[in-house]
Amino acid sequence: MDTMEKETFKTFSNKVLTGTASGIVIGLIPDAILNGIFEALTPYRSIFSSLSAVVGTMQFLTAAMIGVLVANQFKLNAIQSVIVGAATFLGSGAYSVSEAGITLIGIGDLVNIMLTAGFAVYLTRKLNDRLGSMTLILLPIIVGVGAGTVGLLMLPYVSSATSMIGHILNSFTILQPLLMTILIAIAFSILIISPVSTVAIAIAIGISGLGAGAAAIGVTACTAVLVIGSKEVNQKGTTLAILLGAMKMMMPNLVRHPKLLIPVILNAILSSMSVYVFNIQGAPQTAGFGIAGLVGPIQALETGTGLLPVFITELSSVKAHGFNRGMRA
Structure with a gap:
């Protein structure tokens, strides 16, 4: 790689965002689509238990996938891309280390994943071909271990920002129920298209009942806008x-x-009314999913109502307004 395309902060950030978005889809979609189905079929055939474990485990590789795909956006070669992927995983927070060993604990902090991937790419591009014949030996150490370590050092500070968002959202739960559902729905409708994980936030603050229902509806409201606009x-x-x-x-x-936030927020406000009227509830483990994998609807049905009828109503409402500008992926 003798020449490197010059990047502005804007183009560099857009490439990191694009690679991150693709990695999230690849890493999480199999589990979102299949895990609920496999778990439901497990009592009938043991093979479905293994399949559920496979798709569930795949999501732990999301950080590495994001790193590789971010590197691919910058046209790095195969070796460089894999090393960036390794650095991204190492700095992601997707695992914990204890005396018992290393334990996978999730996909990691998406904001930190993006920062680590961006730094690893920047470092790789700076080194370019300067390592010569020692590239295969030094690049994994300098970029893989080095950038991964920097990511780990940043993780507590980045995670504290995520926790701050969680505290703000948690403060909504003490408000009057209707106002609470509106604010939570708006917040989650925005968070679902941001680098912050709605699932991690929901579990961290232990949101439940109407609050969890509002969170799921907020995610669903955003989905409705994006589906119609993207279509x-x-x-x-x-x-x-x-x-x-x-x-x-x-x-x-x-x-x-x-x-794009305008139709998303407006739809979240309108949709949040249904939470209050129909008493749509949820649990911390389901609040951040919306209708993905039918996790939210199943939880809502167990409490006496559902999200799918609301989602269908939202689709009709959004389609009537024709929100589609800026939706091209």
Whole structure:
């Protein structure tokens, strides 16, 4: 790689966002689509238990996938891309280390994943071909271990910012129920297309009852806007991916077209009324999913109501307004 394309902060950030969005889809979609089905079928055939474990484990590789795909956006070669992927995983927070060994604990902090991947790419590009014949030996050490360590050092500070968001959201739960549902729905409708994990936030603050229902509705409201908007300008596969849970693939679009938040917020406000009227409830483990993998609807049905009828109503409402600008993936 003798020449490197010069990047501005904007183009560099957009490439990191695009690679991150693709990695999230690849890493999380199999579990979102199949895990609920496999778990339901497990009592009938033991093979479904193994299949559930496989798709569940795949999501732990999300950070590494993001790193590789971010590197691919910068046209790094195969060795460089894999090393960036390794550095991203090492700095992701997707694992914990104790005396008992290393334990996988989730996909990691998405904000930190993006920062680590970006730094690893920057370091790789700076080194370029300067390591010569020692590249195969030194690049994994300098970029893989080095950038991964920097990511780990940043993790507590980045995670504290996520925790701050959680505290703000938690403060909504003490408000009057209708106001609470509106604010939580708006917050989660925005978070689902940001680098912050709605699932991690929901579990961290232990949101439940109407609050969890409002969170799920907020995610669902955003999904409805993105599905209808994407349907007009993207291929069917892209729209289907969004419907199945890949809302975060629209992160780059949100950066380029912040006005996308207008229909998302308006739909979240309108949809949140249904939480209060129909007493839609949920649990911390389901609040951040919306309708992805039918996790939210199943939980809501167990408490006497559901999200799917509301989602269908939302689709009709959004379609009537024709929100589709800036939705091209």
